[in-house]
Each structure stands twice: as C-alpha cells, then as structure tokens.
Amino acid sequence: MISIKGINGNLVFNFLPGNFEDYIRFLTQKFSSNPRLFAGSKVVFRGEGLNFLSHEEIAALQKLCLDYGMVLNNNPSSLEKGAGQDVIIYRNIRSGQKIFSEGSVIVWGNVHESAEIIAARDIIILGKLEGIVHAGFYGDKNSIVFALQMAPGQIRIADKFSRAPADYTPKDYPEIAYLEEDTICIKRYVPQENLARLNS
Amino acid sequence: MNNSENNGSQVIVVTSGKGGVGKTTTVANVSCALARMGYKVAVMDLDIGLKKLDLILGLENRVIYDIVQVIEGECTLKQALVKDKRFNHLYMLPAAQTRNKDDITPEQVKALCDEMRKDFHFIFIDCPAGIEQGFRNAISAADKAIVVTNPEVSAVRDADRIIGMLESAQFKDIKLIINRIRMDMVKSGNMLSIEDLLEHLCIELLGVVPEDKNVVVSTNKGEPIILNEKSAAAIAFNNIARRIAGEKVEIPDFSENSSFWSRIKTLFSR
Numbered sequence: 050m051i052s053i054k055g056i057n058g059n060l061v062f063n064f065l066p067g068n069f070e071d072y073i074r075f076l077t078q079k080f081s082s083n084p085r086l087f088a089g090s091k092v093v094f095r096g097e098g099l100n101f102l103s104h105e106e107i108a109a110l111q112k113l114c115l116d117y118g119m120v121l122n123n124n125p126s127s128l129e130k131g132a133g134q135d136v137i138i139y140r141n142i143r144s145g146q147k148i149f150s151e152g153s154v155i156v157w158g159n160v161h162e163s164a165e166i167i168a169a170r171d172i173i174i175l176g177k178l179e180g181i182v183h184a185g186f187y188g189d190k191n192s193i194v195f196a197l198q199m200a201p202g203q204i205r206i207a208d209k210f211s212r213a214p215a216d217y218t219p220k221d222y223p224e225i226a227y228l229e230e231d232t233i234c235i236k237r238y239v240p241q242e243n244l245a246r247l248n249s
Numbered sequence: 250m251n252n253s254e255n256n257g258s259q260v261i262v263v264t265s266g267k268g269g270v271g272k273t274t275t276v277a278n279v280s281c282a283l284a285r286m287g288y289k290v291a292v293m294d295l296d297i298g299l300k301k302l303d304l305i306l307g308l309e310n311r312v313i314y315d316i317v318q319v320i321e322g323e324c325t326l327k328q329a330l331v332k333d334k335r336f337n338h339l340y341m342l343p344a345a346q347t348r349n350k351d352d353i354t355p356e357q358v359k360a361l362c363d364e365m366r367k368d369f370h371f372i373f374i375d376c377p378a379g380i381e382q383g384f385r386n387a388i389s390a391a392d393k394a395i396v397v398t399n400p401e402v403s404a405v406r407d408a409d410r411i412i413g414m415l416e417s418a419q420f421k422d423i424k425l426i427i428n429r430i431r432m433d434m435v436k437s438g439n440m441l442s443i444e445d446l447l448e449h450l451c452i453e454l455l456g457v458v459p460e461d462k463n464v465v466v467s468t469n470k471g472e473p474i475i476l477n478e479k480s481a482a483a484i485a486f487n488n489i490a491r492r493i494a495g496e497k498v499e500i501p502d503f504s505e506n507s508s509f510w511s512r513i514k515t516l517f518s519r
Contacts, residue, residue, distance in 0.1 A: 141451055143413030144406050161409050161449065 050075050055187030058133040058151035058169040059122050060090045064098030069106045073113065080117040086208055088118030090187050133169050142180065162202065190228045199224040199235060209233055258366040261373050262391035266407030268378030270399045271428040274464060276375045277305040281473040282490030284339035288370040293342045295387045296377040297352065300344035306333065307471025308341055315345040320357045326364055350382045355389030362390035380414060388415065393422040395455060400430050400441040409450060424455035426489065431460045456489035457500060458482050
C-alpha cells in the first residue's frame with residue numbers, strides 16, 4: 050500500500066495504488082505504534098498512488114504527518130545519494146556523549162559503554178564498540194554497522210533492535226551488522242562478500 | 250616544579266562523577282603529603298551544602314568564615330583560610346554548609362583561584378559528586394584534573410562520563426587514581442583489574458590506592474591516613490603526591506602477591 054524507506058535522511062512514502070481511507074488507516078497505525086521513530090523526520094511523498102488522490106486528500110495526509118511531528122520536505126533534490134552530511138570523529142566517544150549524523154558516521158577510536166551514535170546511514174567504528182548505535186535511523190534498511198571489535202550494548206538498524214546475549218564474548222576480528230529479513234545479523238567482515246552486498 | 254603557567258602554581262580539581270569513591274580523602278591526603286614535602290598548599294572545598302573536607306582534616310572547629318562569605322564580600326580570603334594544625338604550609342578554604350551550589354558561579358571561583366595562585370604552589374579543588382552547577386564551578390579554574398574511581402562498573406561509567414566532559418571543557422591533563430582496589434579479589438576475578446580500567450578509560454594512571462580499613466579509622470579521628478606510616482593507603486597517597494610534584498615514582502606491581510603485607514614479608518625474607 051505505502052512503502053516507507055529512509056533515503057539520505059528523508060522518509061520517502063511511496064504510495065502504491067489504493068484508496069484514501071486505507072492510506073489514512075495505514076499511516077495512523079504506523080505512526081502511533083512508534084511515534085518516536087517518526088517525530089522530527091523529513092517526509093517526501095512519492096508514487097503513482099498519489100495520482101488518484103485529490104488535493105484535499107493529499108493535504109489531509111500531509112497534515113497527519115505534521116500532527117506526528119514530522120517535517121514536510123519540499124526539496125526532494127536532497128534525496129540524491131550523499132546529500133546527508135557524513136561525520137568523521139577522531140577521538141573516543143565516552144559515556145553520555147551522543148553523535149548524530151544525517152549521513153554516515155566514522156569513528157577513529159572506541160565507543161564506550163552508554164555512549165550513543167545515531168546515523169541516517171552507516172556507522173563505522175575503527176575501534177571497540179561498546180555503546181549503543183542506531184544505523185538507518187530514518188528507516189534505511191540497507192544501513193550497516195561495522196566495528197573492529199563488536200561488543201555493543203544494543204544495535205539498532207532502521208526500526209529493528211537487538212541486544213547482545215548475556216554470555217556474549219567479543220571476537221578479536223572485525224564484524225559487520227546488517228538487516229536480513231528484518232532480523233539483525235552479525236558476522237565476520239569479509240571484504241568481497243560485504244562489498245557485494247553494500248553495492249546491491 | 251615543572252609548571253610554567255601562572256607563576257608556577259597549579260590548580261588541580263579532584264573529581265569523580267559518582268559519590269563516595271574517595272575524592273575528599275584523596276584531596277586531604279595528597280595535600281597533606283605535599284605540605285609535608287615543603288610545598289605551600291591550599292585546599293578548596295566546593296561541595297557547598299555537603300562539606301566534608303574540614304572533618305577529614307580535623308579542622309571543623311576552626312572554621313570561622315566560608316567560601317560563600319568570601320565571594321559575597323563579608324570577609325577577606327585571608328580571614329577565611331583555615332591554617333592546618335599539623336602542617337604550616339597547608340591551608341583550607343571551607344565550604345558553606347547552609348548554602349547551596351548555585352550561590353557561586355564559575356567566574357567567581359576562577360577569580361578566587363587567581364588571587365590564591367600567588368601564595369601557593371598547589372591549589373586543590375574538592376569537587377562535589379554529580380555533573381551539575383557544582384561540577385562546573387569546580388572545573389572552571391583548574392589547570393589539571395584528577396579523576397578518582399573505584400574498580401566497579403558504576404564508578405567507571407561515571408568516570409568515563411566525567412572524562413568526556415573534562416575533554417569537552419578543553420582539559421589536556423587528566424589523570425586517573427584507582428582507589429580501594431583489592432588485589433585478592435582482582436586475582437580471583439571478582440574485581441576489575443588496573444588493566445581493565447585503563448583499557449576502558451584510556452587515560453594516564455596517576456596512582457593506585459589499595460583498600461585499607463585504617464582509612465575509616467583515621468577519617469573518623471580527623472587525621473589524614475598519611476600520618477600512619479604503616480598503612481598501605483598512606484604509602485600510595487604519598488607516592489601520588491610525589492608524582493604530582495614531578496618525581497618519577499614507579500607504580501608498584503600489586504599483582505605479584507595477593508596483599509601488600511605479603512609483599513613486605515617477601516621483601517624481608519630474601
């Protein structure tokens with residue numbers, strides 16, 4: 050009906066053919082189930098479903114988004130790849146410190162326990178990751194998390210999250226976390242296969 | 250002395266984030282040790298409303314004026330400084346017990362420290378627990394910071410937070426004291442080791458103070474533990490003072506034997 054995708058810090062609502070009542074019901078249910086995920090996001094409407102709606106109906110859909118704290122993006126050029134500003138940090142991120150990026154984040158250092166990194170796209174830690182990371186914050190399910198040593202309290206990718214098992218022992222090789230069928234998977238980083246996945 | 254800035258005087262804040270890890274005990278003992286070595290030392294209690302430094306130094310009955318009264322102009326700095334009863338070169342500026350942390354500002358603390366720099370080699374600031382106004386007051390005037398932590402996860406998380414805040418405040422010289430470590434427990438794997446703490450916090454180690462029940466006794470008596478020559482904690486605090494003064498003092502390898510006393514015994518049995 051409506052597919053929601055995060056692209057460069059925007060939430061793109063792709064309207065497949067359908068009727069107005071169903072759109073309203075679908076979005077209301079989506080928004081109310083996870084208001085924090087949506088609030089503050091930039092929204093772009095797209096898709097051929099829009100062609101069958103009146104101006105009033107589109108305005109009503111937009112108002113629904115505004116009511117849940119979203120922002121309408123009237124500048125869809127920011128959908129182009131790389132529009133979000135990447136952040137590169139050359140130090141350790143300590144407890145209580147929070148890094149946010151509309152693009153990807155690269156940290157040359159460790160991310161300590163109870164530090165937070167949130168990015169619209171990928172998170173790459175060239176050090177030990179012990180804190181909380183959220184890649185694909187706006188819902189981009191292709192986002193990944195990479196760390197030289199992966200020992201996070203929690204990993205979130207798009208709207209999924211997972212936490213380390215209680216008996217988890219960190220590996221001494223680099224690992225990558227990604228979404229596969231809505232489950233967060235972590236595996237050893239192997240350049241060839243992971244690059245193939247990232248390019249897809 | 251190896252410090253160039255501000256006519257050679259150093260303002261050092263002792264902080265931790267978490268309460269009860271031994272900030273005030275560290276300030277009291279290190280400052281006494283430095284005063285005994287002949288340096289002119291001032292200690293400033295900024296835990297306004299919850300003061301303890303006067304008790305630990307055993308000077309509670311000699312307090313007449315406090316820091317808030319100095320700042321508000323009710324008395325002069327000279328009148329408020331309490332001279333220590335044991336060391337001629339040690340002075341304490343007491344906190345006000347009936348006021349609170351919002352009654353002074355970082356700028357006022359800075360001005361006060363600048364006034365004191367000309368008379369003292371070392372000015373120690375006893376920082377309150379927490380990260381609010383009291384913390385901001387305490388770090389405003391300092392050139393260097395000492396972070397005190399215990400080998401337990403709650404204290405380490407707070408220390409990490411504090412180090413982050415100090416780094417954001419442009420502190421370049423931040424050193425760590427690990428207080429109340431029990432090597433027998435580290436050995437049996439029930440306590441974080443020195444290596445664990447350093448790996449996590451990534452800052453330079455200034456000293457390690459072993460758990461020592463004599464500290465409670467001396468605190469209750471209002472006598473610094475460094476006056477007790479037999480205490481393991483006293484030796485550790487003395488070493489810390491010497492390192493602050495610029496001496497090279499090895500950090501002993503506590504892990505060789507389970508306790509300080511067994512190390513002493515092996516020393517004599519050689």
